[in-house]
Amino acid sequence: MLRVVLIGQPNCGKSTLFNAVAGYRSTTGNFSGTTVRLTWSRVRINGTQLELVDLPGVYSLTANNPTESTAKKFLLSGTVDVIVNVLDTSLLSRSLELTLELCELGLPMVVCLNMMDEAQRKGMSIAASKLSELLALPVVETIAYRGLGVPELFRQVLQAARHSTPPAPVLHWHRDVATVIQQMELCLGNGQPEPFPPRSFLAIKLLEADKEISPAIDPQIRAVADALRKELEQTHGRAAEEVIMAERHNCAMQLFEQVATVGHPQRDIRMAIDRLLTHPVWGYAMLVLVLAGFFWGVFGLGATIEQMVQNRLEALFTQWGRTLVPGSLSYALARSFWDGVAGGAAVLLPYLVPFLFGLALLEDVGYLPRVAYLLDGLLHRIGLHGTSVVPIVLGYGCSVPACLATRVLPSRRDRFLATVLATLVPCSARSTVIFALVAFYLGPGWALGIFAFNGLVVFFSGWWLARLWPEVSPGMLLEVPRYQWPSLRVMSKKVWLRLREFIMVSWPILVAGSVVLGLAEFWHLDRGVNAALAPLTGLLGLPAAVGTTLIFGILRKELSLLMLMQALGTSAVNTVMTTTQILVFTIFVTFYIPCLATIVAMSRELGRRLTAAAIGYSFVLATLLATAARFLLEYLLR
Amino acid sequence: MLLDRLKGRVFSVTSEDSFGEDSRSLDHAPKGKQVEVVQIEENRDTRRQLAQLGIQPGTVLCVRQSAPLGGPLLIETQGAVLALGRALSRKIQVRLLP
Numbered sequence: 001m002l003r004v005v006l007i008g009q010p011n012c013g014k015s016t017l018f019n020a021v022a023g024y025r026s027t028t029g030n031f032s033g034t035t036v037r038l039t040w041s042r043v044r045i046n047g048t049q050l051e052l053v054d055l056p057g058v059y060s061l062t063a064n065n066p067t068e069s070t071a072k073k074f075l076l077s078g079t080v081d082v083i084v085n086v087l088d089t090s091l092l093s094r095s096l097e098l099t100l101e102l103c104e105l106g107l108p109m110v111v112c113l114n115m116m117d118e119a120q121r122k123g124m125s126i127a128a129s130k131l132s133e134l135l136a137l138p139v140v141e142t143i144a145y146r147g148l149g150v151p152e153l154f155r156q157v158l159q160a161a162r163h164s165t166p167p168a169p170v171l172h173w174h175r176d177v178a179t180v181i182q183q184m185e186l187c188l189g190n191g192q193p194e195p196f197p198p199r200s201f202l203a204i205k206l207l208e209a210d211k212e213i214s215p216a217i218d219p220q221i222r223a224v225a226d227a228l229r230k231e232l233e234q235t236h237g238r239a240a241e242e243v244i245m246a247e248r249h250n251c252a253m254q255l256f257e258q259v260a261t262v263g264h265p266q267r268d269i270r271m272a273i274d275r276l277l278t279h280p281v282w283g284y285a286m287l288v289l290v291l292a293g294f295f296w297g298v299f300g301l302g303a304t305i306e307q308m309v310q311n312r313l314e315a316l317f318t319q320w321g322r323t324l325v326p327g328s329l330s331y332a333l334a335r336s337f338w339d340g341v342a343g344g345a346a347v348l349l350p351y352l353v354p355f356l357f358g359l360a361l362l363e364d365v366g367y368l369p370r371v372a373y374l375l376d377g378l379l380h381r382i383g384l385h386g387t388s389v390v391p392i393v394l395g396y397g398c399s400v401p402a403c404l405a406t407r408v409l410p411s412r413r414d415r416f417l418a419t420v421l422a423t424l425v426p427c428s429a430r431s432t433v434i435f436a437l438v439a440f441y442l443g444p445g446w447a448l449g450i451f452a453f454n455g456l457v458v459f460f461s462g463w464w465l466a467r468l469w470p471e472v473s474p475g476m477l478l479e480v481p482r483y484q485w486p487s488l489r490v491m492s493k494k495v496w497l498r499l500r501e502f503i504m505v506s507w508p509i510l511v512a513g514s515v516v517l518g519l520a521e522f523w524h525l526d527r528g529v530n531a532a533l534a535p536l537t538g539l540l541g542l543p544a545a546v547g548t549t550l551i552f553g554i555l556r557k558e559l560s561l562l563m564l565m566q567a568l569g570t571s572a573v574n575t576v577m578t579t580t581q582i583l584v585f586t587i588f589v590t591f592y593i594p595c596l597a598t599i600v601a602m603s604r605e606l607g608r609r610l611t612a613a614a615i616g617y618s619f620v621l622a623t624l625l626a627t628a629a630r631f632l633l634e635y636l637l638r
Numbered sequence: 639m640l641l642d643r644l645k646g647r648v649f650s651v652t653s654e655d656s657f658g659e660d661s662r663s664l665d666h667a668p669k670g671k672q673v674e675v676v677q678i679e680e681n682r683d684t685r686r687q688l689a690q691l692g693i694q695p696g697t698v699l700c701v702r703q704s705a706p707l708g709g710p711l712l713i714e715t716q717g718a719v720l721a722l723g724r725a726l727s728r729k730i731q732v733r734l735l736p
Contacts, residue, residue, distance in 0.1 A: 094716050242686075249692075275703070278702075375709075376709050378707060380708070380723065476710050477721075478720065480712065
């Protein structure tokens with residue numbers, strides 16, 4: 001089957017284009033590094049089946065982090081039939097540098113000038129036909145989020161696949177650079193059939209001393225490359241890699257000047273908004289406002305719906321369960337089953353939906369990189385990489401994608417720190433527990449306190465861990481995208497993608513867990529677990545029945561709340577637990593051991609040892625904080 | 639101590655006013671003015687990453703905003719906006735364009 005890959009610089013709309021033909025499968029967002037792994041889909045275009053692959057964004061074919069490495073390896077695997085090079089037209093000159101590099105691969109290629117509307121707003125007009133002529137490649141203009149130009153793009157893709165005329169390298173190197181590259185090519189065995197990747201590409205990569213390609217090459221050839229590289233460096237007075245990049249840069253600039261005319265940009269209100277949101281004083285005030293708005297929005301909506309739905313469902317059970325005898329096995333079964341179902345519908349969903357919508361909004365508008373910009377000074381001071389903010393904020397949604405998002409960080413140490421902190425942040429499931437338990441029973445002020453307390457703990461954990469593993473973190477280097485008007489349609493699809501995971505995976509587990517606990521209680525099996533955990537619950541001053549809950553919480557974080565209600569035998573938690581106990585329980589649940597899915601993702605990203613360290617850290621931290629909170633609150637709330 | 643600081647400030651203002659061909663680090667570049675990158679004193683990996691984002695000797699850029707507490711700068715170049723850590727910006731020598 002024809003395999004087509006989408007490749008381009010970060011945030012140029014590859015995933016949006018992918019979703020335009022494959023349905024919403026690849027998560028989109030307005031920040032660099034939204035896609036960190038390959039996304040596949042089979043699509044049928046004009047009766048031809050093809051396999052479309054959405055690659056993570058790369059600035060060039062020299063990888064700086066694991067994400068870029070993934071994309072590069074796939075591209076060079078020799079299994080790609082057609083390349084679709086997606087460009088953010090409003091950043092045409094820079095984007096063309098990657099195009100020039102891709103031409104070296106000699107694969108059939110189509111250039112997709114995406115975000116044409118943005119370029120127009122900037123006052124740019126592009127002669128696409130001229131560009132097509134200069135590159136000797138088909139060039140198609142698109143506006144992917146509106147689907148404009150997409151059919152034409154894929155028509156060109158099919159045509160390129162049929163008449164597979166590989167592009168000729170466009171770049172004309174300076175004579176001395178060209179000579180060196182030629183010499184290198186000769187050394188790679190000229191005359192023999194052309195390998196993939198082609199010799200010219202390998203020659204350039206060897207001269208650049210590419211860390212991924214060089215080690216696979218014969219040491220003798222590598223020695224020649226070293227000599228040639230030295231020669232180049234001596235004549236130019238700077239690193240060979242930089243000589244080559246500068247050549248590409250100049251060529252891209254020339255191409256840009258030939259095809260683009262830049263007029264006056266349209267007046268753009270986004271500039272004024274951005275000045276406010278990145279202002280040294282107002283920027284922070286707005287950040288606090290945005291977060292507060294988010295909090296009150298989620299709580300206001302969630303609490304209203306929770307009350308409404310819970311009353312209805314309780315009434316429904318009373319009516320439906322009338323025939324059952326309390327204390328019988330069938331009653332225990334029905335009750336626990338219903339608790340699982342109702343808990344998902346009445347307690348979790350009301351908070352989860354607005355929460356996911358809020359997060360999707362922040363992601364799509366493009367606010368996350370601004371948050372990273374505003375907080376970098378603070379984070380750098382404690383020894384963290386400013387870009388870590390993105391995974392940490394994503395951690396509020398779900399810890400699993402947050403772990404994956406750390407792949408955009410360059411060093412292993414920064415990835416470890418960001419992962420630990422991202423998992424300490426309450427994910428949507430734990431936030432739901434905070435909203436439904438603390439905000440609902442004790443008042444929103446307490447919940448806000450828990451979130452603020454969590455923020456402080458995350459901050460100081462970062463500070464402490466950074467000192468434990470000292471390493472100079474390279475400075476922040478992050479692209480800040482333009483704001484985008486969020487599309488309700490795209491946001492709903494994104495929320496649905498995440499919600500589906502809750503409905504298909506978490507909810508059934510909730511119901512099953514609820515039934516298991518119900519039966520365990522019926523046969524008094526929970527006593528053993530509770531007795532084993534008695535030292536912990538005793539230390540925290542919690543009812544012994546809470547023990548089993550904590551075990552279930554490791555499975556799915558939402559379970560800890562529903563199991564709590566079930567273990568206590570009531571959904572009116574405040575009648576059986578004191579304020580202190582509710583708070584201590586929530587603090588413990590917020591910090592202790594990440595859920596199973598997160599542990600799996602973490603060990604894949606960090607390896608077993610670091611994962612074990614992270615789990616140990618979170619457990620010790622949770623126990624210490626919850627114990628301290630217990631004694632402090634008992635003293636204060638006496 | 640304070641006097642030294644004040645002197646330093648006065649000095650830097652005058653040097654800015656009489657700006658000719660002298661270069662300075664990017665974190666001292668005036669906001670909203672176009673500057674040209676002269677030299678980048680960084681390791682190979684960082685220089686590459688900067689070049690990939692469009693910052694290399696010869697590039698024209700403009701500082702839009704700087705975050706307080708030693709936070710990053712917002713830089714505009716070739717139509718893109720980048721957040722650049724303060725420490726990194728100290729390693730980039732620039733020249734003010736007339």
